[in-house]
Amino acid sequence: MKRTEGIFQHFAPDERGFVEKMMDICQQVEETYSYHLTSFLNPREEEILQSLAGYFHLKLFSSRQIIATEFIRVIVAPDYYLLNEEDFDIMALEICYPRKFHQLSHAQVLGTLLNQLGIRREFIGDILVGDEQLFVILDRKFGDLAKSTVSKISRVPVTWKDYTLSQLPIGANQDYKSYQVLVSSLRLDKLIAIGFKLSRSHALKLIESGQVKVNYKEVKQAGKTLDIGHLISVRGFGRLKLKEFLGFSKQGKLKLEIEIIKK
Template identity: 35%
Template sequence: MIENVYQHFRKEEAPFIDMATDWIKQCEDQYTPVLTPFLDPRQFYILETLVGKSNEIHLFSYGGYEAAERKRAFVCPAYFEPRQEDFEISLYEIHYPTKFATLSHGKILGTLLSSGLKRTYFGDIISDGESWQFFVDETMGNYVTSQVNKIGHISVRIEEKMYTGLLVPKDSWTIINDTVSSMRVDTLLSSVFNVSRQRAKQMIESGKVKVNWTQMDRSDFLLDLLDIVSVRGYGRLQIQEIEGKSKKDKWKLKLGVLYK
């Protein structure tokens, strides 16, 4: 375990670090595998860092399909190697009148969370441009189908699907290399989406920006490796690599961008 681990991460990440540390300790003390809820890329990175290069504990992850952003993880002893079904992830499709209505990621997520379940029970929400599917902790699948029959004003029916019925997601990350003066969220938004810093601050202050699926109201918030920033009306960006500083003391970054 890393000494003084808190200093390596943000202050607000301390509760998750405590939770991840408990998973690791439980695995060590009981010598049994521990299945986590769905984690975002930043959380998985923290967990991966805490597990480190231990020969005694292994880490596996799965989110329902190869390119999943949100994944469940197994913290487990060396003897255990999970199968796909061990991750307890179910796939559901949303049936709705496609000729007369449209759905969006934000509307679907808002409806799922209004059912009373936390974000940690849900994996990715994917679309091929018309149809929509989502991943959920299999223990909550029946609850979701019983609770959700409308998304906004649109009547919907939620149906469990076999993995052979998985959609091919339409969205794919565009990889760009960028150089920025600061890791502040407003600086990144200004550079990636070609808006002024003032406009970026306005978007943050008006509640249009989320970092790792949590609304962000601080324009001076410092982003870090694998953070995902969502901007309503513009798209998303992810910090995939931090390549260091340039000779002019600017950050060199590799970014994934999903343009709206």
């Protein structure tokens, strides 16, 4: 068995629980010589698992090989394993409802599935909100459960339709709204304040109380400087992505294009 005492120094303290869980999976695969399927992982969790799998000399296969989603499932496997796409155990469902009269959001779909199915977030992948269709990707056993038990989302009657993963549209999510903003710097607290129309003091409280993540990692430094492409998640408010730097205003402020999805 490999010595693992020094591994934790490479990760943030709040990531220790996840690192331990992934180490257990890697050790199990190493010892039993059989593959293991993870729940849905965000990009930061995927990065951690890739690092650990390299230490254990194991192979990784991602569901992103089928469809390029934000949340993925990963197969951790020994050398002999050959990929079978069915092993990802993923189901894609279209949520059908009367769009002429209603509009369902990402948050409404996620909240209904978590509450009515009684499951954790890790068993649900991406929720794709398109102009004409709405899809959800989730663990197959819970997909079957959703089809048989969930008939309404936010009081809107819904039906479910199986869909082929390779045919899913994964373009822009209409829940995201693009804005152009002016900021004096790329400080975390300033971006939260302007993005969600909060006071700087409110933004500071959210950061210091552990309600904010940057690229899926908790950050408590209000003065942290971000870069284009970074994703900010604020519990109870939504997510903000720094999409593009557009230049400087006449007053010397930074002109940015940001994308926001509200809770």
